[in-house]
Structure formats: C-alpha cells, structure tokens
Amino acid sequence: LTLQIVEQRELPVVDAVLVVRTGSEADPAGKAGLATLVANMLDEGAGSRDALSLAEEIGYLAVRLGTSASLEQSSAVLHTTRATLDSGMALMADVVLRPTFPEKEFARLKSERLTGLLQEQDRGPAMADRAFAALLYGESHPYGRSASGARESVDAITLDDVRTFWRSWYRPNNATLVLVGDLTVADAEALALRAFGRWERGPIAPPAYPTVATQRAGTAIHIVDKPKAAQSSFRIGSIGVPRSTADYYPLMVMNTALGGSFTSRLNNTLREVKGYTYGAGSGFSMRRAAGPFTARAEVVSAKTDSALIEFMNELRSIRKPMPAEELAKVKRYLRLGYADGFESTSDIASQIANLVPYNLPASTLSAFDAGIGKVTAADVQRVAMKYLDPSKLTIVIAGDRASIETPLKATKIAPVDVRDMRGRPVIVP
CATH class of the missing domain: 3.30.830.10 (Metalloenzyme, LuxS/M16 peptidase-like)
Structure with a gap:
C-alpha cells in the first residue's frame, strides 16, 4: 500500500x-x-x-x-x-x-x-x-x-x-x-x-481498452427525441487527450477562455448576450486514454437552431489568435483561483487523490502556476487548431424532435439523424 x-x-x-x-x-x-x-x-x-x-x-x-x-x-x-x-x-x-x-x-x-x-x-x-x-x-x-x-x-x-x-x-x-x-x-x-497492515496483495492486470478511431469523418447532428421537452440538451465535441498530454497547460488556458469559466466566450454569448440558456461551458475530460472534449448547455427549445449556430461560431473563433488582453485575463484567473482547491484538509487530500489514477507525482500540484504562466497565444492557437476541428464534431441534442428537427436541418451545419439514448439509429417515418 x-x-x-x-x-x-x-x-x-x-x-x-x-x-x-x-x-x-x-x-x-x-x-x-x-x-x-x-x-x-x-x-x-x-x-x-x-x-x-x-x-x-x-x-x-x-x-x-x-x-x-x-x-x-x-x-x-x-x-x-x-x-x-x-x-x-x-x-x-x-x-x-x-x-x-x-x-x-x-x-x-x-x-x-x-x-x-x-x-x-x-x-x-x-x-x-x-x-x-x-x-x-x-x-x-x-x-x-x-x-x-x-x-x-x-x-x-x-x-x-x-x-x-x-x-x-x-x-x-x-x-x-x-x-x-x-x-x-x-x-x-x-x-x-x-x-x-494485514491487507493481502493480489495479481493486478490493468484493463485493456479497445482501440477507438481518433476522430469521425465529418460533423453530424444526432437528435435524441424527448417529446414536448421545454429545453434542448446540447453535447458537442470529439475525442480529446489523455491526462498525460504534454499540452495540458495550453489546453487549460484555451478551454477556460472558450467555456471553462463564467466569463468564457460560450457562457457570455449564449447566456449573457443571447439569453438562450442559464449557462454554457466546455471541458476536456482527461483520462488514462484520450477522454472527450465536450461543449454543453441546456437551451430553451425554441432557440435550438440559433444556439447551435452560436456554438459553431465560438468553436471556429477560438482557433484564431487570442488577443493579448484576453490571454492575460485567463491566465490570471487560473493562477489566482488555483489556491481555492487547497483551502481545507479535505481539499488537499482530494487534489492528491486525483493524481493517483494517472501515476502523476505530487510535484504536479506545485508546477501548475509556472505551467500556466508559460503559455503563449501561439500555444493556445496551436492546441485549438489541433484538438478542435469544427468539421469533425459529434453533435448530440436531446429535445423535442417535432419542433427542432426542421430548423436544425435548415442551418445546413451538418446532416441530421435520430438516435436513441444509447446512440443507436432510430427509424423514423
């Protein structure tokens, strides 16, 4: 032990x-x-x-x-x-x-x-x-x-x-x-x-993960029908990175600007400017193998198509050079807010425990400030271009198919089909 x-x-x-x-x-x-x-x-x-x-x-x-x-x-x-x-x-x-x-x-x-x-x-x-x-x-x-x-x-x-x-x-x-x-x-x-002290050892063989294609051929929109739903649940993304990625710090900065804070681009556009949702965000779930990147929101049903257009606009925009003022603001937000995760003994224990599944050393925690500090605008654009491709996204929208399918098709963003909640094709009239 x-x-x-x-x-x-x-x-x-x-x-x-x-x-x-x-x-x-x-x-x-x-x-x-x-x-x-x-x-x-x-x-x-x-x-x-x-x-x-x-x-x-x-x-x-x-x-x-x-x-x-x-x-x-x-x-x-x-x-x-x-x-x-x-x-x-x-x-x-x-x-x-x-x-x-x-x-x-x-x-x-x-x-x-x-x-x-x-x-x-x-x-x-x-x-x-x-x-x-x-x-x-x-x-x-x-x-x-x-x-x-x-x-x-x-x-x-x-x-x-x-x-x-x-x-x-x-x-x-x-x-x-x-x-x-x-x-x-x-x-x-x-x-x-x-x-x-009396806990007995045993043979441990780490589970083997099946191989997954790195990305899909093209963007597609999948509706999961929830009849008469008042809101549409958006999940937009692709396969991202493992926790071991060398791009951890640039990805943290890029995603914080995109959807990782209350003042992020996604939340500002979809909540503050458009009023489509109470909140929108995004994140990379970094795991032993490459976990998903997901942008998400719960959007009022009548604005499903409009919200999708705004999501796509922001996903394209984050691939452009980040203004110096925004970069400095995001890095300051991450560095000054980091201490919040170490306020109590339970916080500290949780931070250390989170490193264990990935065999990361405790020094990972003290390296955060310097790691974020070194991120440049070029780094942010590089990882955005590498990991966020608007032409290869999986878009899932759970909502009232009867009211959202036709407007979604009219956006011409991607082909639209209907799936069940396990992602299996549904034959519709």
Whole structure:
C-alpha cells in the first residue's frame, strides 16, 4: 500500500482518501454498473456491523465516511477529528477490507439503481450524456457507457459478481492511502499499519481498452427525441487527450477562455448576450486514454437552431489568435483561483487523490502556476487548431424532435439523424 502524507497541523482534523486504481472501466462485458454497485455496497455492512450499526457508529463518532466509484478509480473517504482518528480509520478499514455484502442491502441498492436508470429516460441531460459517449466511443468501450450501467446489465449483476470484483481489484498493491491533517509521518505510518497492515496483495492486470478511431469523418447532428421537452440538451465535441498530454497547460488556458469559466466566450454569448440558456461551458475530460472534449448547455427549445449556430461560431473563433488582453485575463484567473482547491484538509487530500489514477507525482500540484504562466497565444492557437476541428464534431441534442428537427436541418451545419439514448439509429417515418 502506497502512502501519501501531508502534515497540516493548524486544526485537529485529518482527512483520509483510499484510492483503488480501478473503476467502471473494469466492468465485465454485460455487467456495466458493477464497479459502482460494489462501492455502494461497501458501507452497507462491514466487519461485525450491519448497515444500521455502521451508520450509528459513524454518527456517534461524528465522522464522515463515504464510498464511491467512477470511471477509473474507486475510493473510500474519511473526515475525522484527531481525537476520533483511530476509531474512524478502524471503520474505514472494515468497510474496505471486511465488507459483508448482505443480500438484503444488495437487493435494495439494485432496485434503487434500476429506478434511477428508469428516471434517466425522462431527463434530457442524462439522455444526451449517454448518447454522446456511445457515439464517440462505441458501447463496447468503457468510455462509451455509463458507470451506472443500463437496465439489462444491472439486472444481470449478481452478488457473486460483486464479491468477485471486490476480491480482484481491492488490493493494497492497487491502492494509495492519502492522509492529510494533524499527524506526523510517523503517526501516519503507524496508523496505516494498524488499519491496513494485514491487507493481502493480489495479481493486478490493468484493463485493456479497445482501440477507438481518433476522430469521425465529418460533423453530424444526432437528435435524441424527448417529446414536448421545454429545453434542448446540447453535447458537442470529439475525442480529446489523455491526462498525460504534454499540452495540458495550453489546453487549460484555451478551454477556460472558450467555456471553462463564467466569463468564457460560450457562457457570455449564449447566456449573457443571447439569453438562450442559464449557462454554457466546455471541458476536456482527461483520462488514462484520450477522454472527450465536450461543449454543453441546456437551451430553451425554441432557440435550438440559433444556439447551435452560436456554438459553431465560438468553436471556429477560438482557433484564431487570442488577443493579448484576453490571454492575460485567463491566465490570471487560473493562477489566482488555483489556491481555492487547497483551502481545507479535505481539499488537499482530494487534489492528491486525483493524481493517483494517472501515476502523476505530487510535484504536479506545485508546477501548475509556472505551467500556466508559460503559455503563449501561439500555444493556445496551436492546441485549438489541433484538438478542435469544427468539421469533425459529434453533435448530440436531446429535445423535442417535432419542433427542432426542421430548423436544425435548415442551418445546413451538418446532416441530421435520430438516435436513441444509447446512440443507436432510430427509424423514423
């Protein structure tokens, strides 16, 4: 088990994050949603406690303890005072090392997940998210499916699947424990040894990702029909970059100007100037492999075509040389705002934990200011030209097809077709 320790002694509190470097990308074929169900099950009974007793103990100690999983990691998070640190870490160790996976709680969580998936079918943003990922990567790729799974995949998950996933991936040689707060390095090492010293190693084979075409042949507009929807959910983008990219800092500057802040071009145009939406933005999801670039907004239905025109205008405009004043403003915004992410022990623990799945050194955090400072206007234009090609975009719009299809076709921006929320073609009259 790797330890990462930060002494932060101003207050008698400690935050711990245990990061397992495996998430839903390791879901077996036909069992999408398994990693997140495993994480949800960890605190539903552990050691000698059932779910209720565990919740009562957490309340008695006045600690926060939670578990979760995402695409490329699973985690347990603890916030505790120094006085309750030993007891809190013992609970955390029980949850991670000794979950009981009771049948009753599994049935309840599975039922809740299926209900949530059913509700997603009436939520435009969720429909757009799912279709966009599937169209970019394909449903067989981990990046092309939701970490929550689908109805049939969740139906197929058994309690044995949960136990097998946990045994396979929750191993100390696949994990890092981050400890931040009122403790010394010696304290942290002793604490980790008491809590996790008997955790047994296991063989870990990183999941293999299917090959994905780098970009599509041309831009296309895909409507996901949500009859009588009052708004249209936009997802516009392409396959971007991995977290390891050498272009990280220029991309941060370029995207902050485009859609990464409240005063960005997209938000200013679509919200402040046009009044089409409450907010518009964009971002690069940088993962182990190349994640998506996505520009997004929830737009009043009657302005769907007009909003698309403005999106395309801004995506073309960002490829032009950035004015010196705007460049200086964006760099100042990023550099001065960076400290907000380190205000508390939990913030610091989260920042370090976010590096773990990508094997990035802790020095990455202190390199940010200088990295942003070195970005030039030429760098911004270069990455915009390289990674944002308006002629090769996937455009997904979840909305009322009856009212938006004809206006979208009239824009002549790209061919228009209809898909379901998994990105599959829909035959329409």
